[in-house]
Amino acid sequence: MTGGSGRAPTGGLEAELAQRDAAAGRMATSLVELDAHPAHALLSAGPLTGRTAREWDGARADLAGLWRDFDTYRQVLGAARDALARAGSAGEAELHRLLHEPSIEVGRAVVERRLTGAVERIESITLGELADRMEAAFDRVHELFVAVHAGHERFLAAIGPLAERLRTGRELAAELGDPRTAELTARVEELTARYTTDPLAVADAPPDAALAELAARVDTLTTDLGRAAAARDGWQVRLAGVGPAIAEVEAARGAAEQVRLRAQELVVTAPLDPPPESAPALRGVLAALTDGRLPSGRGWPARARALTDLEADVHAAAAEVRTAHALAEGLLERRTELRGRFEAYRAKAGRLGIAERPDLLALDTDIRRLLWTRPADLAAATRALVSYQRLLAAGESAPGRPA
Incomplete structure (x- = not known):
């Protein structure tokens, strides 16, 4: 102007x-x-x-x-x-x-009042x-x-994408029966009311931190809703896969239990804990999910979390059974390994012509007793094998040994 x-x-x-x-x-x-x-x-x-x-x-x-x-x-x-x-x-x-x-x-103001009238200053x-x-x-x-215009536009530019993501989240939440968007919607409306009625506050008290915190919550929720929607869409397929997985856990447990019993029969060991019998409980949760009975929560997000938890529990149960099986199997494998090593040592002693030395014969008898009787004492057999190996090494380097 x-x-x-x-x-x-x-x-x-x-x-x-x-x-x-x-x-x-x-x-x-x-x-x-x-x-x-x-x-x-x-x-x-x-x-x-x-x-x-x-x-x-x-x-x-x-x-x-x-x-x-x-x-x-x-x-x-x-x-x-x-x-x-x-x-x-x-x-x-x-x-x-x-x-x-x-x-x-x-401007005009009365500066004095007189009998004849007011005196004004113009x-x-x-x-x-x-x-x-x-x-x-x-x-x-x-x-x-x-x-004002700059503050208003800055706020709208910041909250616009956030509000749009939340709007999309509300639509999906309505489909899934999830009420959690209500609190976030109220928070967006609160910030909008504050900064649209006082645009100058955008410069005086920037909403950046509040918007960042709110955006993180919206992103977390929309991600969770996305997972719930995916679970809903693939519900039957995932649910159908849990039953066979539980059956596999149960079969693996039976095999692990047989190996455990055999290990306790053949090897001296502390009592081995039986593999956890988790299949009945897992089947109970599966039946509840199949029938729509949930222990807590409502809507697809709760169902999705329950199914994810069940899948994780099945995976954990399978891992526990594998661990128990590997422990018992390891004892049997160790017994077989010690027997093989002993036979190799005896063969070498025969080639050296010292197999019938009294000290080696005494160890031979001990090792056979330790490894070929039930239960085998793997710890004592290991110590005896070490002694046998030392005597064998000493005999191999002794002067006058047959060529």
């Missing part, structure tokens, strides 16, 4: 009036654009809070004063054009008064001062509009 004060150009009062008329046209354009600013509609539309409400109170008065001052400005220019049209010194004097002298009344300014006052008011209002 350009109106500014200034002295009449050298070309005379008529040229100055033309400049003032041109300035009035620019003022009109600026005021119309200011009135149409998006922030004006935002500020005028609904309730405001906080700093925005306080600053709009002053700016609204400035804006109303701008239009009044503009109307006064145009009226003075109209009177100046009338004075210019009148010939003679009187018209020129009036034109000079209107353009240069404090001819515009902007405040008047020149046309140029009026233009300067308008310029200052315009700058204040425009600056507020720019700040």
Whole structure:
């Protein structure tokens, strides 16, 4: 907006009036654009809070004063054009008064009351001062509009994608029977209400941290809902796969139990715990899921979690059975390994011609007793084998050994 004060150009009062008329046209354009600013509609539309409400109170008065001052400005220019049209010194004097002298009344106050009436003080300014006052008011209002618009757009840009993800999540949650979006929706509405009624707060107290925390919660929930939807869509296939998996666990447990019993029969060992018998409990949970009976929770997210937990429990039970089987099988394999090593040592002793030495024969008898009787003492057999190996190594390096 350009109106500014200034002295009449050298070309005379008529040229100055033309400049003032041109300035009035620019003022009109600026005021119309200011009135149409998006922030004006935002500020005028609904309730405001906080700093925005306080600053709009002053700016609204400035804006109303701008239009009044503009109307006064145009009226003075109209009177100046009338004075210019009148010939003679009187018209020129009036034109000079209107353009240069404090001819515009902007305030009136009673300063004294007398018997004959009140004495008033009248405040008047020149046309140029009026233009300067308008310029200052315009700058204040425009600056507020720019700040409000920037804050509003920044907040919408931040919360828009989040709100859209939550909207999609609400639709999926409604399908799945999950009520958890209600709290997040209320939080989004709370932030929206705060920062749309006080856009200046976006700069004063940025919502970045709150939005980041909320976005993380929305993403977690939508991911969970996605998993629940996937579980719903693949429910029958996954459910059908659990029964055979439980049967495999049960069969593996039977095999592990046989190996355990055989290991305890053939090997000296501390009592081996039987493999956990988890199949009945797992089948109970499977039956509850198949029949739609859940221990807790409602809707597909709860069903999806229950099925995932059941699959994990089946996997864990299979791992426990494998561990128990491997422990017992390891004892039997160790017995077979020690027997094989002993036979290899005896064969070597025979090749060296020392197999019938009394010390080796004594160990031979002990090792056979330890490994070929039930139950085999693997620990004692291992120690005896070590002794046999040492004697064999010493006999191999002894002088006079047969070639």
